[in-house]
Amino acid sequence: MAGKVPPEVLERILSKIRSNDPRVLIGPGIGIDVSAVSFGERTLVASTDPITGAVEDIGYYAVHINANDVATSGARPRWFLVTLLLPEGEERLAGKIMGQIASEAGKLGVSVIGGHTELTPGLSRPIVVGTMLGEVDGRPLSSAGARPGDAIVMTKWAGLEGTSIIARERREELATAFGRSFVERAESLAEYLSVVDEALYAAAFGANAMHDPTEGGVANGVHEMADAAGLGFRLYTEGIPIREETEKICSFYGLNPLALMGSGSLLIAVPRDAARLLVERLLARGIKATLVGEFLAEKKRVAIRNGDELPFKRPKADELWKLFKA
Template structure:
């Protein structure tokens, strides 16, 4: 039986054999660790990505816009057009779709994104709304940043902090329980981490700087994001867990629920593969723009995936599922 969340990589790989018609204009199609597609439109490439929001109820429209925009921005493209599908549980009040669309409208305007279509329905069998977005953007074809472009020896730069999206969702969904444990201030800070969820500014900055690959870790957090990046490039990696930035709010909530913050849904952070000799310069630029950043590891020619703990290499395990599902499975 499949666990909640993304399909396991081996199951996805089997499905990739059924890819529809061949088209020479497709610059990038589906593959392991690849979250967007790209199509040749002459001097520019059209970049497209789709993602559902399934683990949140509060601010679900906000998440739908930014999670999908992030997947386009990691190609170095500016998000421009959005299609949205809203699936509502039976018995939903009419105010629910209005609230979701208000959130989508507000956040799309912030990014300069036009809503160009979609679908809304009440769907039997759901216990919470599901919002599925498709974001389109464009970039000069020669400046497209491929997700499989990491090279052996590249430094891994990470922006912001691990588990941002998951921390915010848990703080909002379990607000009263957590206030009773940690007090209102910490819970409000944790809930407000939603404000960091967009990686569009740093992705465009990194693309202009010149990097080899970018990836925004969503389900499975930083841990799964590293695997997805390495999978797409056919590489291994060495990571230093003590260098991975984690906010105190995330640490506290993860300790309370016995969660691994590195495997908690991580939208808001960006993983970047950049030449080792340019990594420090990139980090300095990010920091100068008020974006937290750190070098957390390197990609390897050999396909081992390890963490360095107390000076020793240890296997770095891929999460079977996102830690967030453990909260909603209770």
């Protein structure tokens, strides 16, 4: 099945990897967004992610998805490297994609410092692999930093990235079903993709951990934070905000919006007594924020629905792959 390697398989692989360098503050792990290396008073933070589901505006997604991960550590994104893997005969795409990357990197104050481009046999669509570097004073945050009793604050809405990708890739089909203006609104949700501003604010506020939910959406993102911290959670799924565009598109294709690619939303673990103030501060900054759950010392992972506590299972794959299997 397409998507991330199952966590139990990844755990076996990562258990064999060890670093002997004491400057490595954050290394590989389940649910970990970034790596970090200390250079004294400053710390270099790095993250890498591929863009495999989008074709249109793929360069836009590559910059923001990677910048988001770096920002979850409290580090400001600074430098970007990119690998472009293009289908044979599609070398013209290189200029278009690099134009998108240069434009979006410039908006974030990020410098593109290198990479690699090739025409790759066997590809039917382009793949962009980005590596974002950033820096922060002292020790960065890790998605493993959530503590028992921490509240889970979520910004914006579930499934933003997936909704915008589907709207672009299935434009004509959706226009027939819902009209052009609806599709344009759904496509425009990509404008919410960056979480850099809210992540840097939450880090300064005193968050214990943050995570940018990508594949598997908010549902998988909460599991990954719990994996990294060795905790359980209670999630108030009925209160998770979902845009009308996402609800209609997911209903049309039979998808679960909570398990749909979720970049644009940020999951924040914050001490319970500070959670409501963080929500108020984010709202005051024009960023939608909602209290959606809490982390638990006990390992159970449950959702509250209609007042009942029910097991909350990890998605097997992102819902996007049900539409884009090729």
